[in-house]
Amino acid sequence: MSEVAPEQVAEALRDVASRLGGFFALDTTPTRRPPDARLTHAGLAARAQTVNDHYATAEPRIGASIAHLGLAARLWSPVLACALVHGIVPTMSTVEWSGEGSALHLPRPEGRHASRLPSLADAVFAEVDGVLAAVESGLTVKVAPRLLAGNSASALVGSAAQLLRSRPDLRTDVRHVTQELLETGRLRGTGRITGPDLAFRRRSCCLFYRAPGGGKCGDCCLVR
Incomplete structure (x- = not known):
């Protein structure tokens, strides 16, 4: 049974979406x-x-990596924001595609109180990484595991940086939880925070530069 009433979880997710923008949206x-x-x-x-x-x-590999990066961003953004803004960690086990694009839908909004969890970072990581790992396990395209982990880390820090810009009053919590997450599970060793506003340098590349007309992302390991 969920520790938080479904309507509370749904309201918290609607609130972060309306305040923070489209990538934080998780339709319920x-x-x-x-x-x-x-x-x-x-x-x-x-x-x-x-x-x-x-x-x-x-x-x-290019399409697989970029699609995976987009999915990771769609997962990290609402979970991290909901946890830090409302103190609720949404349960993501039922998440599904919302349409043909990258938007997501959560048909059964459930969640746990962040304050009652032994480790907020561990709980947030488990919800997001559990979904990503399940999808990755069936990839038919060979993509390096460290590249996928780097995608997840990049999406995490990008989401955290956007949250920090929108809610500077949460700076301490955002930076602390983000750093903890980067030291959790397979995110350990994927990159490092290089600036006070969560500038990040990853240790792998998402392969976008290999697409015709593509370039290097701001956190790419190939940027000098």
């Missing part, structure tokens, strides 16, 4: 969705193909 509107809405490797593969089509590249 009750609706009947088709079976292919489930967050599976097939769904990620379809989005990866969309990326490859958009950039006119035939290299499967």
Whole structure:
């Protein structure tokens, strides 16, 4: 049984979405969705193909990595914000695609009180990484595990930096939890924070530079 009433979780998620913007959105509107809405490797593969089509590249790893990075950002943003703004860690086990794009839907909003958890960072990591690991386990494209971990770390710090810009009053908590998360599980060793506003340098590359017309991201290990 959820420690937080579903309506409270849904309201907290609506609030962070309205205050922080689209990447923090996690739709909780009750609706009947088709079976292919489930967050599976097939769904990620379809989005990866969309990326490859958009950039006119035939290299499967590029689409897989960029689609994975987008998914990671969509997961970290609402979970981290909800935890730090409202003190609620949403349960992500039922998360699914909201449509053909990268937006997500949470059909059964449940959550736990952050203040009652032994470690907030561990709880947030478990919710997000559990979803990512399940999707990654079925990837048919060979992508280096450290690249995927780096994508997750990059998405985490990007989400945290946006939260910090919107809620500077949470600076201490945001920086502390982000640093703890970067030392948790497979995120350990993926990169380091290089500035007070959560500038970040990762130790792997998302491969965007290999797409025609692509470039290097601000946290890329290839940037000198």
